[in-house]
Amino acid sequence: MTDWLTATILALAGVAAVVGIVLLVRDEPAQDRTFVVLGVVEVAVLVQLVVGAVSLSQTDRDVSGVLFVSYLVGNLLVLPIGAFWSLAERTRAGTGVLLVAVVTVIALQLRLETIWDGSGA
Amino acid sequence: MRELSSGPGRILVFVYGVFAVAATGRSLVQLGSDADRAPLAYTLSLVAAVIYLVATTCLLLGGRRAWVVAVGSCVVELLGVLSVGTLSYVDTELFPDKTVWSHFGQGYGFLPLVLPFLGLVWLRATRPDATS
Numbered sequence: 001m002t003d004w005l006t007a008t009i010l011a012l013a014g015v016a017a018v019v020g021i022v023l024l025v026r027d028e029p030a031q032d033r034t035f036v037v038l039g040v041v042e043v044a045v046l047v048q049l050v051v052g053a054v055s056l057s058q059t060d061r062d063v064s065g066v067l068f069v070s071y072l073v074g075n076l077l078v079l080p081i082g083a084f085w086s087l088a089e090r091t092r093a094g095t096g097v098l099l100v101a102v103v104t105v106i107a108l109q110l111r112l113e114t115i116w117d118g119s120g121a
Numbered sequence: 122m123r124e125l126s127s128g129p130g131r132i133l134v135f136v137y138g139v140f141a142v143a144a145t146g147r148s149l150v151q152l153g154s155d156a157d158r159a160p161l162a163y164t165l166s167l168v169a170a171v172i173y174l175v176a177t178t179c180l181l182l183g184g185r186r187a188w189v190v191a192v193g194s195c196v197v198e199l200l201g202v203l204s205v206g207t208l209s210y211v212d213t214e215l216f217p218d219k220t221v222w223s224h225f226g227q228g229y230g231f232l233p234l235v236l237p238f239l240g241l242v243w244l245r246a247t248r249p250d251a252t253s
Contacts, residue, residue: 066154070150088131093127093131096129104139
């Protein structure tokens, strides 16, 4: 996998997670700028979907294609669904949902690395 | 009665949703690609997936009946993760491949072990008789 891209996403998601934790501690609802941060992460994840799909088509590694692509797509869906679900309730709970979504993206990044390294399901 | 899917329940629904998708995906990939390798583990993955789906749906639906079903699925989930978790340590031959519940959900940051407790605590706080 493209290491710099994974590193970038992990760093951006890390920033988003810190923002989420600060909001949670202060008991403030998610701000517009919170969603901007999430948007940046989402753009990076979108780039990863494209780059990942291209890398998959060019690699001769033993990567489980279905699994890899499904993780890439899942990765892309987590934040929008989380954001949508949190918007119905702009409270601490809504912020909590955003934080869980960001942590999920981080977890999926680590799983993507494992899958790319060929250690299957 | 409080809404099952608002407040802390909103976070819970999301986490359950993520697990429902993760477990469903995993079991479908496992069963679809190599079902003979570890039939028991893969079937249990599917069972876990169904339980997460049921729990998510019930939390979303709300109401007395959904509450009861949600309690049931959390209890089954708890028993499942405890028994599969224990078995996966004791009898490794039984599980040549992993399930969501193997080693008490180690591959998922032990969340599968924590989740049923969180679910039951939340359901206790929202039990239909508590506020009506």
